Amino acid sequence: VTSTASTIERTLSSAPDAARDLADAYDAAQAAIEPRLFNLVRLRVAMLLGCDAEHDDAELIKQLPQWPSSPAFTSRERACLAFVEQFIIDVASMPDHLVDDVKRELGDVDLVDFTHVLLVIEQRQRLTLAWDRILKGAS
């Protein structure tokens, strides 16, 4: 399995500005929330999208499908993971109660940051999937 970073580096080699800006956005996203939450979101998005390149933490991957009931996850992490799942599956149908749950756990400002973090993670993984699976051999 090729890593997300190497796929992006290879594919965007002819567009260095976009590659640099995506890397900067990813670094900023990592700095915006605590590492464990970032990792949970990154891995849950990878599981939902089928982005094998991100599957680098076997223990968390094993635990993640049980997030709604597992004591391994805090109420804050559960609220965020529910939001993540709806965001990935159909963001336009995001119900208010999922937004309110994250807002209650993180606060108004961090809800905005969390959404931006999720957006960066999703874009990066979707780009990797598109380049690895759809455009394989075409570039």
Place this chain on the structure above:
Amino acid sequence: MHKPLRNALMQFAASAVRLDSVEPVTTELVRLRCASYHNCRT
């Protein structure tokens, strides 16, 4: 709000739009089709 993240995200969006390997009409068709699919009216 985490300003570096917001700025970095906007910077990436801007540099993606500046890529010119796909001609403008196709780019616009894709943009509109995605907006329609995701019910994005902005």
